[in-house]
Amino acid sequence: MSGAPGDVRPARRGALAQSWQRLVAMFVKEFIQLRRDRPTFAMIVGIPLIQLLLFGYAINTDPKHLPTAILTSDDSPIPRAIVGALRATDYFDIKYVAKGEADADALILSNKALFVIQMPPDFSRRLVRGERPTLLIVADATDPTASSGAIAAALGAANQALDRELTGPLAALAQGPPPFELQVQRRYNPAGETRRNIVPGLIGTILTMTMLIYTALSVTREIERGTMEALLAMPVKPVEIMLGKITPYVVVGGVQMATILIVASFLFHVPIVGSLLVLVPLTLLFIIANLSLGYTLSTVAVNQLQAIQMTFFFFLPSMLLSGFLFPFYGMPVWAQYIGEALPLTHYLRIVRSVMLKGSGFVDLAADAGALALFTLVAMSIAVMRFRQTLD
Amino acid sequence: MTAAPETPASGNAIEVSGLTKVFGTRTVVDNLSLRVRRGHIQGFLGPNGSGKTTTIRMLCGLLTPDAGEGRCLGYDIRTEQAEIKRRVGYMTQGFSLYRDLTIRENLEFVARIYGLEAPEAAAQAALERLGLGARASQLAGELSGGWKQRLALGACILPGPSLLLLDEPTAGVDPKARRDFWDEIHHLANEGLTVLVSTHYMDEAERCHEIAYILEGKLLVSGTIDDIVASAGLTTYVVTGEGLDALSSELRHATGVDMVARFGAALHVGGRDAAAMKAIAQSHASATQSWAHDKATLEDVFIDLMTRNHRSGQ
Numbered sequence A: 001m002s003g004a005p006g007d008v009r010p011a012r013r014g015a016l017a018q019s020w021q022r023l024v025a026m027f028v029k030e031f032i033q034l035r036r037d038r039p040t041f042a043m044i045v046g047i048p049l050i051q052l053l054l055f056g057y058a059i060n061t062d063p064k065h066l067p068t069a070i071l072t073s074d075d076s077p078i079p080r081a082i083v084g085a086l087r088a089t090d091y092f093d094i095k096y097v098a099k100g101e102a103d104a105d106a107l108i109l110s111n112k113a114l115f116v117i118q119m120p121p122d123f124s125r126r127l128v129r130g131e132r133p134t135l136l137i138v139a140d141a142t143d144p145t146a147s148s149g150a151i152a153a154a155l156g157a158a159n160q161a162l163d164r165e166l167t168g169p170l171a172a173l174a175q176g177p178p179p180f181e182l183q184v185q186r187r188y189n190p191a192g193e194t195r196r197n198i199v200p201g202l203i204g205t206i207l208t209m210t211m212l213i214y215t216a217l218s219v220t221r222e223i224e225r226g227t228m229e230a231l232l233a234m235p236v237k238p239v240e241i242m243l244g245k246i247t248p249y250v251v252v253g254g255v256q257m258a259t260i261l262i263v264a265s266f267l268f269h270v271p272i273v274g275s276l277l278v279l280v281p282l283t284l285l286f287i288i289a290n291l292s293l294g295y296t297l298s299t300v301a302v303n304q305l306q307a308i309q310m311t312f313f314f315f316l317p318s319m320l321l322s323g324f325l326f327p328f329y330g331m332p333v334w335a336q337y338i339g340e341a342l343p344l345t346h347y348l349r350i351v352r353s354v355m356l357k358g359s360g361f362v363d364l365a366a367d368a369g370a371l372a373l374f375t376l377v378a379m380s381i382a383v384m385r386f387r388q389t390l391d
Numbered sequence B: 001m002t003a004a005p006e007t008p009a010s011g012n013a014i015e016v017s018g019l020t021k022v023f024g025t026r027t028v029v030d031n032l033s034l035r036v037r038r039g040h041i042q043g044f045l046g047p048n049g050s051g052k053t054t055t056i057r058m059l060c061g062l063l064t065p066d067a068g069e070g071r072c073l074g075y076d077i078r079t080e081q082a083e084i085k086r087r088v089g090y091m092t093q094g095f096s097l098y099r100d101l102t103i104r105e106n107l108e109f110v111a112r113i114y115g116l117e118a119p120e121a122a123a124q125a126a127l128e129r130l131g132l133g134a135r136a137s138q139l140a141g142e143l144s145g146g147w148k149q150r151l152a153l154g155a156c157i158l159p160g161p162s163l164l165l166l167d168e169p170t171a172g173v174d175p176k177a178r179r180d181f182w183d184e185i186h187h188l189a190n191e192g193l194t195v196l197v198s199t200h201y202m203d204e205a206e207r208c209h210e211i212a213y214i215l216e217g218k219l220l221v222s223g224t225i226d227d228i229v230a231s232a233g234l235t236t237y238v239v240t241g242e243g244l245d246a247l248s249s250e251l252r253h254a255t256g257v258d259m260v261a262r263f264g265a266a267l268h269v270g271g272r273d274a275a276a277m278k279a280i281a282q283s284h285a286s287a288t289q290s291w292a293h294d295k296a297t298l299e300d301v302f303i304d305l306m307t308r309n310h311r312s313g314q
């Protein structure tokens, strides 16, 4: 009936292969458990989607018809064409013609106008000469979400207007860079978060939240279900347990990332200027950093409730001090120091730079390095903290 | 293939001395020494909270002893836990496999963790041996108590351990299943496995080669059943008839009587002073109550041990 234990032991693999196999064992086990855990499984796709839609639409006000003042004494066709084009974007509602700079300032200070579009008196003349005169847009950036969409629309509109105007002998000017220089002067909030900052920021926030929770529960769950005792009695090492528990959620994180990116680009029309080949690996790194942190919390927490409380304790500063809600460089220095220690801070820089500016690996090396360092430290603490006995 | 000293010179699979474990201010295991011969089945008895589980956990490296030392399969329990874990199958008191994994998945998990060459095949073989083939894809959490125990034992012996530590493996299992379970344990011991098994059942204790009895963390007696019964020196009478309840309360504090215990329709009365016991028996025997001299049972001895320690502890 029985096999032959005792002296005749079943064949075993070599030491390294055994370690790999233990890792696979943990991975397979965790993955099956994850698959069977229907509520969690539903949350994997559901939570990021709901959060993105909720926050995305709630925060993403893109107001139009904003009160605008014009300040110029140049009454030639070109400035008129530009003003016409700006009006046509629907963002700018030209309500005032300022009589001078003092008048323009007063309009903004009194909240009558959110923008002043300013062109020097000799704008047309200098433009035709190819001197690239300045088209200045002064924006009241106290509410960056209100002004940023308009500013983004302004450049394109002005350009197009000129393309139509610059014909005949001036056609050469329509080629190449715009024949004028667009300057945006954001008043009161120079960091000027743009509307497009919000959605990339949400990617980071949502991933932080979900990833932390997943692994934060992993060790305490084994303790509370009574399976830890058997697991600890088996010849499995803390590193193997950790990696085996983290890896399935990297896959989960990947699915969430894809969901969010697809929604972001199709529903919120956030462009991805940079390469996905940069964004995806760095996002995975960020996911791993959060999973490691969650796992570390899990080794410190005594039960699942405590683990959840710890994740919230970590989540709040992440929201506040990472540059998600407030411009990072607007914070006091001590807060910036705390912020630098948070993975979300570095990821926000990464995701915003890649999606909006098209940055590459080289530009982001410092932030990627910070994430890697964070992961390493968290994992080391977790392995050291992991209680191999029941003492 | 197996490295290092599986069989120590003494031929003992377990050899520990002075084991002590303190939780807070409570000494839960107190200076405990134990030897288990290779291939033997060692019963481990003691009332609830006496420190059985704690002792077993120290043996397999799950708890660090506060004092004492020892070896399991020749490996130091303080420094060589990793080696011990590879060779010991520990069946926990509560079910500790994954309830949300199927039977097969649980067994494959164990096979992989122990680094077996062919985990799927090993799991399949274990399924067939356990008679669980038909239920292979049932979730472990959905099994009845008896089948859970069977699965847990199967998972323990799957990697081919040299020592089994079974913590109350048959608690809540029906008599037939208990019998099968013990047949399996004897079968394994015949093949050379050493088994340390804790239990509250006397019939199971009687199927062990040797037993150890622990009370409040202290090892009170150990040895074969015959040795233990003999060394207790109890003179026992089995009383049947009427008025046993009244007799029981009368004798409980009588001088010369050390042990009174009800077994079904009979009352066991015992004492270490044979002459005094004989006198009590003769004075009480009547038409409605028969007093028959009988060999003390293991349970008589344990009840005596418990009462004695209870009294001395006060």
Ligand SMILES: Nc1ncnc2c1ncn2[C@@H]1O[C@H](COP(=O)(O)OP(=O)(O)OP(=O)(O)O)[C@@H](O)[C@H]1O
Pocket: A390, A391, B023, B024, B028, B046, B047, B048, B049, B050, B051, B052, B053, B054, B055, B093
């Ligand atoms: N981790 C712990 N911390 C504090 N006290 C503990 C711990 N583990 C066990 N104890 C205490 O140690 C004592 C012995 O417990 P143990 O589980 O070893 O007894 P046992 O003989 O296995 O009992 P049972 O027959 O009920 O299983 C109990 O009083 C228990 O409350």
Ligand SMILES: [Mg+2]
Pocket: B052, B053, B054, B093, B167
């Ligand atoms: Mg116990």
